[in-house]
Amino acid sequence: MTEPPQTAEPPTTEPEPAPAPAADGRAPQTPAAVRRRAALTATAVSLLLILAIVLGSRLLRDFDSALLPYAVATVFLAFGVAYRYTVWISAPGARRLFRQGWRSFFSAANFRRAPTALPKMIATYLGFQKFLGARSHARWAAHQLLFWGCVLAALITFPLTWGWFTFTSATGDGPGYEMRIWGFKVLGFDSLNVLGWLMFHGLDIAAVLVIAGASYFLWRRMKDRGAVTGQRFAYDLIPLIALVVISVTGLLLTFSSIFLHGGGYEFLAILHMVSVVFTLIYIPFGKFFHIVQRPAAVGMQLFKYTSRRKDEELQGCRRCHEPIDTPDYVENLRGTMKDLKLDFDEWAEYCPRCKRVLRGGAYLTHVKKGFSE
Numbered sequence: 314m315t316e317p318p319q320t321a322e323p324p325t326t327e328p329e330p331a332p333a334p335a336a337d338g339r340a341p342q343t344p345a346a347v348r349r350r351a352a353l354t355a356t357a358v359s360l361l362l363i364l365a366i367v368l369g370s371r372l373l374r375d376f377d378s379a380l381l382p383y384a385v386a387t388v389f390l391a392f393g394v395a396y397r398y399t400v401w402i403s404a405p406g407a408r409r410l411f412r413q414g415w416r417s418f419f420s421a422a423n424f425r426r427a428p429t430a431l432p433k434m435i436a437t438y439l440g441f442q443k444f445l446g447a448r449s450h451a452r453w454a455a456h457q458l459l460f461w462g463c464v465l466a467a468l469i470t471f472p473l474t475w476g477w478f479t480f481t482s483a484t485g486d487g488p489g490y491e492m493r494i495w496g497f498k499v500l501g502f503d504s505l506n507v508l509g510w511l512m513f514h515g516l517d518i519a520a521v522l523v524i525a526g527a528s529y530f531l532w533r534r535m536k537d538r539g540a541v542t543g544q545r546f547a548y549d550l551i552p553l554i555a556l557v558v559i560s561v562t563g564l565l566l567t568f569s570s571i572f573l574h575g576g577g578y579e580f581l582a583i584l585h586m587v588s589v590v591f592t593l594i595y596i597p598f599g600k601f602f603h604i605v606q607r608p609a610a611v612g613m614q615l616f617k618y619t620s621r622r623k624d625e626e627l628q629g630c631r632r633c634h635e636p637i638d639t640p641d642y643v644e645n646l647r648g649t650m651k652d653l654k655l656d657f658d659e660w661a662e663y664c665p666r667c668k669r670v671l672r673g674g675a676y677l678t679h680v681k682k683g684f685s686e
Contacts, residue, residue: 355395355396375476383590384475386589386594387475390596394596409645434614442460490509547599549600552599556592566578617638630663631667632671637664
């Protein structure tokens with residue numbers, strides 16, 4: 314007799330253990346949940362921007378349809394920035410930095426203890442970026458040109474694109490103009506005087522600043538061995554090239570209207586529009602995203618500064634007893650390392666020199682010993 318066929322039993326798999334909660338007690342988030350929340354946040358931000366454009370342009374009465382591609386690009390920019398920022402602060406380290414920064418920002422005790430700390434850090438860390446001067450004065454100067462040129466261009470371009478700013482003339486072609494914001498008159502000026510020239514050539518000034526700063530960084534990335542070794546074309550060079558193209562085509566538009574009586578203006582306008590739209594859409598996904606991340610670091614600097622003003626002593630290194638930082642900052646760093654599931658969070662209690670010594674000792678004890686046997 315033949316035995317009946319055996320039915321194969323499905324393999325049993327043990328369920329995967331649930332991820333451990335973060336050091337701050339928050340439940341872990343799955344990547345799908347993070348992406349879903351980021352998409353909802355980005356959609357809400359985009360809809361709010363669209364609503365602001367409609368209301369700010371007085372129900373589109375002040376909206377220039379010729380600038381529609383720029384406005385659409387800013388909506389995509391808002392979506393991308395909100396999406397990536399939400400994903401970024403969902404990571405344990407960034408979430409802790411974000412939370413500590415806002416906690417320090419809204420702390421009444423910090424304000425009473427150091428009322429000028431936040432304005433000072435905004436000016437020095439965000440505005441003048443003094444930390445770059447310690448690396449290179451030339452890099453600091455070029456970064457300042459690039460930074461303030463982009464800020465000036467954004468302050469002019471975005472409100473104009475959204476229809477929030479309008480320039481009107483009672484005669485139709487000047488020289489007297491009125492600048493209105495959301496339909497309300499702000500000031501009147503003569504386009505032939507210094508103020509009028511600055512008002513109508515603000516973007517040209519911004520373009521000159523950007524070209525000077527971007528050209529230095531392009532030159533450095535072609536000549537500096539350290540920069541050439543680690544650079545990536547799409548990440549490091551494309552942003553600089555895009556800024557130069559935007560600035561050059563913008564200046565050529567002014568050159569065409571003044572000296573060529575509009576010759577080639579339509580082609581230059583399309584080229585300028587394409588470069589601007591591409592750059593705006595690229596910002597959330599490339600190197601420019603650090604512009605959005607940088608303000609969060611100010612909160613962390615404020616947290617370090619205010620904690621150092623307490624009457625407590627700095628925590629000493631466990632090996633050499635040299636001061637490292639405040640106990641609050643060291644504990645925050647250890648918590649971040651635990652959130653990231655790094656099993657050497659106790660190393661936060663050692664100074665940089667002792668870390669190098671301990672690593673060297675571990676190498677001699679374990680790695681080199683294995684080679685000699």
